[in-house]
Amino acid sequence: MDLNTILQVLDSTVRLATPLLLACLAGLFSERSGIIDIGLEGKMLIAAFFSAAIAAMVSTAETWQLFGMELTWLKDLMPAVIWGMFAGILAALFLSGLHGLASITFRGNQLISGVALNFLASGITVLIAQVWFRQGGRTPSLISGGRFEEITLPLAETLRPVPLLGPIYADLISGHSILVYVGLLMVPLTWWVLFRTRYGLRLRAVGEAPEAVDTAGVSVTGLRYSSLVITGVLCGLAGAYLATGLQAGFVREMTAGRGYIALAALIFAKWRPWYALGACLLFGFLQAVALRYQNIDLGAFTVPVQFMDALPYVLTVVILAGFVGKAIPPRAGGEPYVKER
Amino acid sequence: MDRMPAWADAVLVPLFSIVLAAILSAGVILAIGENPVEAFRLMVDGALMRSSGWGYTLYYTTNFIFTGLCVAVAFHARMFNIGGEGQAMIGGLGVALVCLFIPWPHWSIALVFATLAAGAFGAAWAWIPAYLQAKRGSHIVITTIMFNFIAAAVLNYVLVNVLRPAGAQDPATARFPEAVHLPTFQDMFSTAETAMFRGSPANVTFFIAILACVAVWLLIWRTRLGYEIRAFGHSETAVRYAGISPVRITVLAMLISGGLAGLMAINTTMGEAERLVMNATEGAGFIGIAVALMGRSHPVGVFLAALLFGFLYQGGAELALWTNIPRELITVIQALVILFTGALDNMVRMPLERVFLAFRKEGAR
Numbered sequence: 252m253d254l255n256t257i258l259q260v261l262d263s264t265v266r267l268a269t270p271l272l273l274a275c276l277a278g279l280f281s282e283r284s285g286i287i288d289i290g291l292e293g294k295m296l297i298a299a300f301f302s303a304a305i306a307a308m309v310s311t312a313e314t315w316q317l318f319g320m321e322l323t324w325l326k327d328l329m330p331a332v333i334w335g336m337f338a339g340i341l342a343a344l345f346l347s348g349l350h351g352l353a354s355i356t357f358r359g360n361q362l363i364s365g366v367a368l369n370f371l372a373s374g375i376t377v378l379i380a381q382v383w384f385r386q387g388g389r390t391p392s393l394i395s396g397g398r399f400e401e402i403t404l405p406l407a408e409t410l411r412p413v414p415l416l417g418p419i420y421a422d423l424i425s426g427h428s429i430l431v432y433v434g435l436l437m438v439p440l441t442w443w444v445l446f447r448t449r450y451g452l453r454l455r456a457v458g459e460a461p462e463a464v465d466t467a468g469v470s471v472t473g474l475r476y477s478s479l480v481i482t483g484v485l486c487g488l489a490g491a492y493l494a495t496g497l498q499a500g501f502v503r504e505m506t507a508g509r510g511y512i513a514l515a516a517l518i519f520a521k522w523r524p525w526y527a528l529g530a531c532l533l534f535g536f537l538q539a540v541a542l543r544y545q546n547i548d549l550g551a552f553t554v555p556v557q558f559m560d561a562l563p564y565v566l567t568v569v570i571l572a573g574f575v576g577k578a579i580p581p582r583a584g585g586e587p588y589v590k591e592r
Numbered sequence: 593m594d595r596m597p598a599w600a601d602a603v604l605v606p607l608f609s610i611v612l613a614a615i616l617s618a619g620v621i622l623a624i625g626e627n628p629v630e631a632f633r634l635m636v637d638g639a640l641m642r643s644s645g646w647g648y649t650l651y652y653t654t655n656f657i658f659t660g661l662c663v664a665v666a667f668h669a670r671m672f673n674i675g676g677e678g679q680a681m682i683g684g685l686g687v688a689l690v691c692l693f694i695p696w697p698h699w700s701i702a703l704v705f706a707t708l709a710a711g712a713f714g715a716a717w718a719w720i721p722a723y724l725q726a727k728r729g730s731h732i733v734i735t736t737i738m739f740n741f742i743a744a745a746v747l748n749y750v751l752v753n754v755l756r757p758a759g760a761q762d763p764a765t766a767r768f769p770e771a772v773h774l775p776t777f778q779d780m781f782s783t784a785e786t787a788m789f790r791g792s793p794a795n796v797t798f799f800i801a802i803l804a805c806v807a808v809w810l811l812i813w814r815t816r817l818g819y820e821i822r823a824f825g826h827s828e829t830a831v832r833y834a835g836i837s838p839v840r841i842t843v844l845a846m847l848i849s850g851g852l853a854g855l856m857a858i859n860t861t862m863g864e865a866e867r868l869v870m871n872a873t874e875g876a877g878f879i880g881i882a883v884a885l886m887g888r889s890h891p892v893g894v895f896l897a898a899l900l901f902g903f904l905y906q907g908g909a910e911l912a913l914w915t916n917i918p919r920e921l922i923t924v925i926q927a928l929v930i931l932f933t934g935a936l937d938n939m940v941r942m943p944l945e946r947v948f949l950a951f952r953k954e955g956a957r
Binding site: 354518 | 746918921928
């Protein structure tokens with residue numbers, strides 16, 4: 252295996268890890284505030300659809316008119332892909348709001364709400380895609396302007412001849428779309444918000460002992476809703492990256508279980524941001540390897556591709572079982588908060 | 593205590609939830625630019641007005657009864673088994689092994705053993721999450737989700753690398769021998785002159801599903817184990833104080849739950865496809881969640897809810913055939929039902945309760 256192959260696998264690791272990372276951090280905010288979210292998958296999916304759909308519509312529309320008003324200048328304000336991204340974020344926020352309504356306001360079962368939202372996203376995306384585009388539940392393929400372009404970092408080509416470090420910089424670090432870098436920057440940002448700000452302290456407290464936060468005069472409901480807003484935005488970015496960065500358009504069920512892998516990564520990372528980066532890179536690496544090699548021949552025996560597919564889940568179960576470092580979730584997770592008894 | 597009567601809680605809350613889901617779905621159909629009344633008429637026509645439509649409706653119903661009971665039994669022990677899908681997949685593996693490798697003289701004997709195998713394989717797949725929940729405190733929801741994906745990978749591996757006949761392209765086993773062909777409703781109810789249930793997949797497994805409903809009712813309300821399961825669901829500390837082992841109850845409840853999910857595979861694998869294919873479960877494991885929630889975890893409720901979803905599934909297929917409404921509309925309805933009956937049930941219950949209490953005060957005056 253030469254350097255080039257390794258770099259290619261690592262490059263696709265970074266690409267594949269990005270949606271996982273964004274979704275994983277989204278789940279981190281929600282679960283740290285005591286709201287279990289198995290609806291990450293659905294939020295990503297609906298964001299993926301709306302970002303691709305809106306990007307496709309904006310990039311093909313010549314002019315914009317609303318009630319006879321000329322709004323073409325508004326359209327030209329942002330590239331199509333950015334319009335798409337905001338649409339995706341809005342869609343994910345809508346589901347996040349529903350989740351909040353069910354699990355905070357009406358004190359319903361958070362797990363069931365998450366399951367319901369996943370189905371809602373899975374059904375409604377194909378439904379709307381079919382009605383809008385009539386292409387069997389997909390959006391048209393996005394042309395340039397409808398996708399996030401790859402960014403070449405400064406001096407990438409100049410430094411390429413440098414042995415080892417040159418290709419690493421030019422191929423691995425440079426040449427990703429902006430959301431990859433956003434995702435990576437989110438890790439220290441999340442850490443800083445959670446562990447170095449007053450808001451983060453309260454957020455963590457509300458996930459461990461909401462009654463204490465309430466006694467201190469801080470709104471449990473407000474904190475939890477605010478964390479769900481962050482979750483919605485991050486899931487929106489994850490979905491937008493999937494449909495308009497990683498791929499060029501939406502296809503049905505395109506998240507393909509990534510929301511659940513992100514959930515697994517979250518547990519694997521024990522609800523901590525830097526660990527989340529590691530877990531997502533690991534799971535992204537597994538996906539990249541499974542994508543590139545069907546069966547891995549180790550001489551004595553071959554590792555089937557299905558084993559690579561199942562590995563993230565197996566690892567998570569092992570971690571959950573507590574045989575290798577126990578994963579302890581936030582204590583108030585899943586419990587609706589009732590103010591007085 | 594000011595509460596509304598139990599019957600209202602058991603009947604009115606699910607009923608209102610369905611009505612809400614139906615109104616929203618009608619809105620969706622309107623937004624697509626189709627006529628909801630016409631759509632409903634098409635669904636009734638396709639699912640209930642012909643015997644072949646009933647054949648499909650009851651086929652789906654059979655699946656949903658099993659997965660609904662699976663979720664319901666776990667609910668009684670206050671556990672949420674999302675793993676029905678994976679347990680049914682592995683149950684299918686059990687059915688396939690029994691049907692492929694043992695030369696059965698008659699379908700009835702094969703059915704008995706296939707049932708045992710399906711239940712055993714499904715239960716085995718639920719055992720690890722159950723054990724981890726009971727002994728290590730790993731959250732059963734997360735582990736069963738993970739086990740769904742692991743099951744898919746296992747099945748994929750087995751079908752591609754082990755059980756696929758030489759030269760075949762698609763990942764599926766060989767066809768089961770003719771001797772294990774289960775009688776379909778067409779075989780059973782057609783007379784010489786009129787063919788009933790023509791070409792539809794409903795088969796003898798439907799009666800096993802009804803038996804399973806009765807068995808679950810007996811188990812939950814007429815046996816010591818059922819009592820222990822319900823007690824465990826109400827209060828783990830009380831159960832522990834009474835000298836019942838929480839580990840034992842957790843594991844047993846999940847084994848029964850997983851076994852019921854596994855039984856679904858008789859219907860899909862032995863009854864319909866007559867070979868094991870990759871996506872035999874078609875999401876029925878997840879529909880079980882909606883069915884159990886709507887049926888309030890009671891076998892009678894589960895049966896009725898399964899019938900409703902069987903109708904929706906067959907009707908949805910008809911809709912997709914004749915109109916521009918894709919099948920995914922049914923997924924949306926399913927999501928709304930889960931949302932209203934499972935997560936937003938307080939939203940439905942609170943106003944209802946207020947109405948009831950208002951009436952009661954009037955009466956007291």
